[in-house]
Amino acid sequence: MMQQQQQQSLDLGLSLGGGLTSQGSLSSSTTSGQLSPWAAALSSVRQQQQADLPATRASTSPDSAAALSSGDSHNNKRDLERTGSGGVRGGVSDEEDGADGAGGRKKLRLSKDQAAVLEECFKTHSTLNPKQKLALANRLGLRPRQVEVWFQNRRARTKLKQTEVDCEYLKRWCERLADENKRLEKELADLRALKAAPPAAMPSSSAAAATLTMCPSCRRVAAAANNNHHHQQQQQCHPVKSNNVLPSHCQFFPAAAVDRTGQSTWNATASPLVTRELF
DNA sequence: TGGGATATTCAGTTTACTTCA
DNA sequence: CATGAAGTAAACTGAATATCC
Structure with a gap:
């Protein structure tokens, strides 16, 4: 003994258990x-x-x-023994030895x-x-079966919560992509407008090209002549490397998506659960 | 190596029970 | 207080998978 x-x-x-090891x-x-x-x-x-x-x-x-x-x-x-898939319907199988003779579960x-x-x-x-x-x-x-069932249901609840977290993450990420898409479309429209500008404003096409600048990091193109581009508005695209974090517009698929340390780009509302590998 | 038996887990569902308007 | 809807959790079912013989 x-x-x-x-x-x-x-x-x-x-x-x-391996079932929920990702959590x-x-x-x-x-x-x-x-x-x-x-x-x-x-x-x-x-x-x-x-x-x-x-x-x-x-x-x-x-x-x-x-x-x-x-x-x-x-x-x-x-x-x-397992109650098994062939078990008696209605839970009577667990109670059939007199615990609940009425038959109801x-x-x-x-x-x-x-x-x-x-x-x-x-x-x-x-x-x-x-x-x-x-x-x-x-x-x-x-009974062991009750413990087993409790763990099954508990795993299911955990998974459900994690799914909710994942959904929230995807929702926010989708919103970010939509914003980014909107911004890029606007940028493209600006570029096209610049290209179609009358020669009077631009002495030569080479001069026009000379007014275009590109951020070496994010490769975003903008006209340096006007101060509309965010590089001018914000002084620099990537001003200070204070925290080694790239600006959001450079993170199409952020580290957060594969980062399990919780360094999510949207962790301002950090969830109690873990951000999973989504991509 | 293929196949049957068994065990385990999971997704989905049912149902007893609780809460609340 | 009674009641019904909604929510929650225990329990069940069937399928998928793994392991053993």
Whole structure:
């Protein structure tokens, strides 16, 4: 038995799921010392092997408690099997041993403590291996299947939130591109107007060309003669290299799109979630 | 190497329950 | 207080995929 427990403690925390590894906000906070949820789960396994009814069960719904009290070994054995795609419709498959004879699917509402523990564990690992699942279930007085379902739904919620963040990012990026497009069209119109200017204003075509300047960095062309170009208005296109950040108009596909460090060009409203690789 | 069995995850859906007007 | 709509989350289904034998 002790060997099994030691093996469990070795196994726990070693199966980081690959499903959401791109979501650094969930895993980045993890440090080597943050396996306490699993350690606690393990210790609870040891405790509950000696105690039949853990206190946390009082907070679970009647059907859950009934299912548990109706015979843990039976339930655990069944839960180790998958309910599977061929499972009985309506959730009766989980309750068929007398927990809810009426046949209707009763829904458990997790207590705050249970939810907190699950959240804590989810921060550490977004997926569970079977031993982790069992340990958590024992600690919380839930069935392994319930823990498994909770993690599935939690992953789905996380993904949904991340999708919302991505959508917001794309929306803002689209707005920026539209602005940039508008500006370029205006610039093109200016150039065409300049080219079509009457010779009276321009003594020669070479003289006209001489009045055109180009920013060496952004390669934007403008007439130096008039002060309309932003280079004159802003003194310089890229005035001071204070922060090594290119101006926005030079960032058609900004580093933010592939930068996972959060250096987004629109991070003024930095989201709590991570900007994903979008391109 | 191909195929069946099994396990796991995910996307989508259903449904019990809660909240609020 | 009763009620129905809307929202939330637990639970389910089926498909895809990986691994083992």
